[in-house]
Amino acid sequence: MSSRIYQISKPFRKTFEVANQEALRWFPGHMFKSMERMHAILKDVDCVIEVHDAKIPFSGRNPRFRDIISLRPHLLLLNKIDLADINAERRLSVETKLKSQGVDTIFYTDLRNYEKSLILKKEILPSAINLIESRPRYERTGLKEYNVMVIGVPNVGKSTFINAVRWSHIKKKGKATKVGAVAGVTRSVLTKIKVHMDPVTFIIDTPGILTPKIPTVDVGMKLAVCGCIPDHFIGQDNVADYLLYWFNKHQRFEYVEKYELIEPTDSVTEFLTQVAIKYKKVKKILDPDTNQYRYLPDFIAAAVIVLKDFREGALGVYFLDDNQLK
Numbered sequence: 494m495s496s497r498i499y500q501i502s503k504p505f506r507k508t509f510e511v512a513n514q515e516a517l518r519w520f521p522g523h524m525f526k527s528m529e530r531m532h533a534i535l536k537d538v539d540c541v542i543e544v545h546d547a548k549i550p551f552s553g554r555n556p557r558f559r560d561i562i563s564l565r566p567h568l569l570l571l572n573k574i575d576l577a578d579i580n581a582e583r584r585l586s587v588e589t590k591l592k593s594q595g596v597d598t599i600f601y602t603d604l605r606n607y608e609k610s611l612i613l614k615k616e617i618l619p620s621a622i623n624l625i626e627s628r629p630r631y632e633r634t635g636l637k638e639y640n641v642m643v644i645g646v647p648n649v650g651k652s653t654f655i656n657a658v659r660w661s662h663i664k665k666k667g668k669a670t671k672v673g674a675v676a677g678v679t680r681s682v683l684t685k686i687k688v689h690m691d692p693v694t695f696i697i698d699t700p701g702i703l704t705p706k707i708p709t710v711d712v713g714m715k716l717a718v719c720g721c722i723p724d725h726f727i728g729q730d731n732v733a734d735y736l737l738y739w740f741n742k743h744q745r746f747e748y749v750e751k752y753e754l755i756e757p758t759d760s761v762t763e764f765l766t767q768v769a770i771k772y773k774k775v776k777k778i779l780d781p782d783t784n785q786y787r788y789l790p791d792f793i794a795a796a797v798i799v800l801k802d803f804r805e806g807a808l809g810v811y812f813l814d815d816n817q818l819k
Contacts, residue, residue: 496571497746505741505759511710512731524702528557531699535642538697539625540566542617544645544654546719547577547601550587551817553646554705554714560643564594566624568617572650574601577803578812586818598624602764604653613661618689626758638693640685645700649722655696659688720804729796736803739813747809751802768795 541562545554548573569591571577579587579601590601598716600617618641625639633640645651685695703721707713713734717727724732737759740748746757752768769775769790802808 495767497750499746499749501757503759505757506738509710509714509735511714511727511735524700527700528702531561531642531644531702534642534697535561535564535656538565538642539630539633539639540568540621540641542568542570542621542641542643542654542696543574544570544643544649544651546646546649546721547571547574548580548811549715549719549813550591550815552712553703553707553719553721555646555702557592557643558597558706561642565642565818566621566628567596568598568600568618568621568624568806569596570600570602570650570654572602572654575603575605576806576810578810583812583815583818584774591817597736602650602654603610604650613658618662618694622689622692622694638695639689640695640697642697642699644699645701646703646721648715649701652698653700655686655688658696659686661773662689663687673674692815711816717802718803720800724797724800728793729800730761730765730792733765733796733799736799737761737764743815745811748799751808752799762792765792765795765799766790770799772798775796 494717498521530789541560542557543554571587591599600612600620602612602617621641643651682798685697688694688696701721703716707716713722714727714732716722717724717732718736718739737748740746741757741759748754748764749757752764752771754764754767758764769792772795774791774794775788777788778789779785780787799808801812
């Protein structure tokens with residue numbers, strides 16, 4: 494968090510308006526079909542592991558998943574904890590609210606560094622197995638193999654988790670399922686992936702699925718900032734504008750020093766112009782009136798840099814859901 498104190502010459506925006514609200518209703522056909530498929534195979538599932546971004550533990554969690562987790566033992570992984578500003582007090586508030594929503598078991602993970610993480614081997618899968626063995630299995634009573642279904646919204650680390658837990662327990666090299674930094678990489682309910690030998694345990698991968706109706710612009714833009722909606726659907730510059738709005742609203746001015754601005758700004762044009770200048774992101778445009786070339790800031794390229802910096806922690810750590818703790 495920035496320690497500098499800035500004199501703010503102009504008031505910041507009180508609300509954020511997105512240019513294209515329809516983009517926040519991104520719900521491709523494969524998501525609808527996959528949701529139906531997930532319900533259909535639930536009879537063959539012993540436990541559900543849900544993965545979500547720790548920066549937004551409430552925003553974007555698909556309410557339709559509650560129908561699934563209420564029927565089977567359930568674990569929630571709040572991933573990317575290394576990028577989330579969650580102190581002890583905030584953690585208690587988060588867990589209290591999540592448990593009021595029916596979440597019993599919560600883990601905090603940084604799956605990008607899974608080779609160094611003991612929690613994968615010592616806690617997460619063993620906890621899932623213990624939950625399975627401590628509750629009735631109904632139609633699956635007597636079967637020796639366990640099936641665990643992994644669910645969540647797009648781009649929160651589900652595929653990374655599967656590859657990580659597979660590596661941790663059976664040291665299987667390679668990727669069992671695709672991993673990508675773009676929402677929507679996994680597009681179908683896949684075949685089972687073996688991740689444990691004793692007891693034999695399989696994981697069923699599923700595509701990231703958003704709620705068909707995102708309740709507010711604020712929730713939708715938080716999902717966009719965290720990469721759960723593809724940037725180009727909303728526009729990288731619009732996503733960066735929301736991030737700027739959020740920074741200013743919460744007086745998080747690390748961006749001023751990072752991008753060498755003179756002072757905080759509420760203008761995305763001014764902001765992205767400075768980023769473009771700093772990183773030499775310009776477009777060469779031929780002026781038809783003068784037949785001379787002009788060099789203009791490339792706002793999209795600048796916005797891509799800002800979003801990448803935020804998502805990788807180069808702008809600090811953040812918790813975007815404080816308003817949902819009240």
